[in-house]
Structures are given as structure tokens and as C-alpha cells.
Amino acid sequence: MLDIFDFYDKMERNNIMLSFKGNITSELLTSILQIMESKLSNMDETPAVKKKVYNVLVECLQNLYHHTDEMASQDPVQDENLSKRSAIFMIGKMDDQYRIITGNYMLKENIGILKGKIDHVNSLDKEQLKAYYKEVLNNGSMSAKGGGGLGIIDIARKSGQKLDYDFMEVNDIYSFFTLNINIANNKN
Amino acid sequence: MDTIKIEGSPKTPAVFFDAVAGHLEIKGRSIPENSIEFYKPLVDWLDAYASTAKPVTNVNVQLEYFNTSSSKCILDVFKKLESIHNGGSSQITINWHYEQDDEDMLEAGEDYQAIINVPFKMVEIEEE
Numbered sequence: 001m002l003d004i005f006d007f008y009d010k011m012e013r014n015n016i017m018l019s020f021k022g023n024i025t026s027e028l029l030t031s032i033l034q035i036m037e038s039k040l041s042n043m044d045e046t047p048a049v050k051k052k053v054y055n056v057l058v059e060c061l062q063n064l065y066h067h068t069d070e071m072a073s074q075d076p077v078q079d080e081n082l083s084k085r086s087a088i089f090m091i092g093k094m095d096d097q098y099r100i101i102t103g104n105y106m107l108k109e110n111i112g113i114l115k116g117k118i119d120h121v122n123s124l125d126k127e128q129l130k131a132y133y134k135e136v137l138n139n140g141s142m143s144a145k146g147g148g149g150l151g152i153i154d155i156a157r158k159s160g161q162k163l164d165y166d167f168m169e170v171n172d173i174y175s176f177f178t179l180n181i182n183i184a185n186n187k188n
Numbered sequence: 189m190d191t192i193k194i195e196g197s198p199k200t201p202a203v204f205f206d207a208v209a210g211h212l213e214i215k216g217r218s219i220p221e222n223s224i225e226f227y228k229p230l231v232d233w234l235d236a237y238a239s240t241a242k243p244v245t246n247v248n249v250q251l252e253y254f255n256t257s258s259s260k261c262i263l264d265v266f267k268k269l270e271s272i273h274n275g276g277s278s279q280i281t282i283n284w285h286y287e288q289d290d291e292d293m294l295e296a297g298e299d300y301q302a303i304i305n306v307p308f309k310m311v312e313i314e315e316e
Contacts, residue, residue: 026221030198033219048289051253055292058219058255065221130299137263138303150256158292 019090024065032061036091043093049185053098056158056183057091059151060102063179064089067104074107093185100181105174111167114177117149118163121156129157159183189240192233200226201251205233210242210278214265215250218258227261234268241278245269250285250313251293259296266304273306285311 011019017039020032036057040050064087072085087104106114124132133153156163164180189207196202201216220226247269254262266282273280282304284297294310301308 029221034198046289047287048291051290052292055253055255058253062219062221062255062257130295134299134303137259137299150259154256154259 014090014092015094016090016092019088021086021088023085024061024068024087026065029061029065032089033058045185049183052158053091053100053183053185056155056181057100059155059158060100060179060181061089063151064102064104067106071105071107097185098183100183101178103176103178105170106167106177108169108173108175111175111177115165115167117152118165121152122162124156126157126160129153133157155181189233189236192230203230205230205237207237207240207242210245211248212245213248213250214262215248217252218254218262220255221257223255223257223261227258227265231261231264231268234265234272238268238272238275238277241272243278245272245278245280247280247282248285249282249297252287254296263300263303266300266306270304270306281307281309283309283311285313287313 018032018036020028022028033054037054040053043050045053068085068087087102089103090099090101092099092101121129121132133150136150136153152163159181161182161184164182166178166180167175168178169175191207192203192205194200194203196216199217199220201214201218203215204211204213206212214230218226249262269280269282272278282300284300286293286297294312297308297310301310
């Protein structure tokens with residue numbers, strides 16, 4: 001039997017404000033963002049911090065949305081045991097920072113490109129990130145979805161911290177990608 | 189030409205484009221998953237406006253939030269404005285509003301200012 005108290009306890013200890021696992025749809029994002037906006041408005045934070053958290057949340061969730069959509073259309077194996085449209089998202093608040101964690105399946109063959117992108121972003125300092133953002137904004141081609149590869153750069157810029165990530169092997173075809181974003185709630 | 193008047197929604201901004209007054213306004217939040225769909229009619233409108241533009245066009249942009257999907261579309265809107273401005277048919281000013289202490293929004297405006305060759309005015313607004 002599923003130990004719900006274990007779930008509860010883990011979430012409690014990690015101060016999870018909201019968590020979701022399942023298919024990521026546009027309507028779901030609207031609801032999650034509404035809930036988080038109202039939760040944030042009740043938090044004792046500066047408007048600047050609330051905006052930063054909300055902004056990063058939007059980018060993280062929309063990354064999941066576009067990715068799981070693409071994933072379902074590219075999927076080479078229709079494996080019923082792996083629900084590839086499904087993803088997980090959590091947001092919590094520890095003492096001095098907000099933490100946003102996302103997780104989703106991805107095709108192993110696509111790991112290299114994503115890892116390269118994140119590693120590049122992580123190698124840049126604040127000013128270099130700003131320059132890189134402008135370069136991609138101005139020159140980068142836009143994907144059909146309109147993302148244009150700016151999401152990761154924007155998350156790194158707004159969070160002001162290196163992006164922590166992991167790829168965990170699931171089987172020969174898929175890995176599970178985890179992204180862990182921290183946003184400091186103090187002004188510095 | 190027709191005026192564009194779009195009500196704001198939880199994910200898209202209110203838009204008011206008035207060709208007769210030479211007044212364009214985008215206000216609210218812009219976080220749709222698919223921004224192209226929303227911004228395409230605005231860019232098309234500006235194409236038509238180029239030939240009937242007022243001598244002076246005031247553009248007010250007052251965004252609370254915008255996602256990266258929108259940032260590219262907003263750049264497209266500004267690029268259209270730039271070509272109208274540089275073509276000499278209208279003198280354009282982009283008034284970029286940001287809330288006091290919202291450094292990210294100010295910085296976003298400065299990013300556009302660095303790319304687009306149109307006069308920008310950074311307007312600080314008081315928090316509610």
C-alpha cells in the first residue's frame with residue numbers, strides 16, 4: 001500500500017508549496033500559475049522577489065509544456081508504461097530561497113544538445129549572460145512554438161544562480177531530466 | 189484603418205492600437221504558450237499603419253510579466269516600429285514602463301533599447 005504519510009512527511013520537511021505530476025496542458029498551467037500567484041501574494045516578500053519567482057516559474061512550466069508536447073510527437077516507441085507527456089513539478093521555500101524542481105522524460109539522443117546549452121549558460125557570468133540573451137533574442141531563429149531557446153538563459157539570468165541538473169538513465173531510449181532552480185529571496 | 193482593441197486575459201495583455209491618434213498601447217501580462225498566434229495580427233496591423241502613420245506615434249508598453257516566448261514577438265513589434273521610424277513617416281517614441289524596484293523589467297527594456305534604433309523612454313511607475 002502506498003505510504004501517503006511518507007509522501008506528506010517528505011513534502012512537509014522540504015516545505016513544498018505546490019507539487020504536480022501528470023500531463024502538462026495549457027489549462028493546467030493557467031491553474032497552477034493562478035494558485036502560485038495567490039500563494040506568493042500572501043508571502044512576506046518584496047514585490048521584486050515575488051515577480052522573479054513567478055517569472056522563473058512561468059519559464060520552467062512552459063519548458064515542460066513544450067517539451068512534453070514535442071516528446072509525445074517524436075516518440076519512437078509507443079510504450080504504455082512510460083507516459084511521456086507526463087512530467088513532475090515542485091516548488092518549495094527553504095529559509096532563504098525558493099526552489100523550483102522539474103522532471104521529465106527525454107530521448108537519450110537529445111541529451112547532448114540540452115546539456116551543451118545548459119553548460120554554456122552556466123559558464124557565463126552576469127554580463128555575458130545579458131549579452132548572450134540579446135544575441136539569441138536578436139539573431140536566434142524562432143521555433144514554431146515561439147521559444148527560440150531563450151528560456152534557459154532567462155531562468156539563469158533571473159535566478160542569478162548556476163543551473164543544477166541531472167540526467168538519469170531509464171532504459172536504452174529514455175532518460176529522466178531533472179532541473180533544480182534556486183531563487184534567493186534576500187536582496188543582494 | 190481599424191483600431192485594435194483587445195481585452196487583457198490571465199495570459200495575454202490588453203492591446204489598444206489607434207491609428208487616428210497615433211497611439212499604441214500594450215498593457216498587462218504576456219505569458220501565452222504560443223505567442224506568435226497573439227502577436228501576428230499586431231505585426232500585420234503595423235505593416236498597414238506604415239503607410240498611414242501619424243507624424244508622431246506614441247507607444248506605451250506596460251508589462252507586468254512577459255515570458256521568453258513573448259520576448260521575441262515583442263522584438264518583432266519593435267522592429268516594425270523601427271522601420272516606420274527610420275522610414276521617416278512617423279516619429280516614434282517607445283515608453284517602456286516598469287514598476288519601482290522591478291530591476292528585471294527595467295533591464296528587459298534596456299535590452300530592447302540596445303537592439304532597436306528608436307528613442308526609448310524608461311518610465312518608472314509607483315507600486316500599488
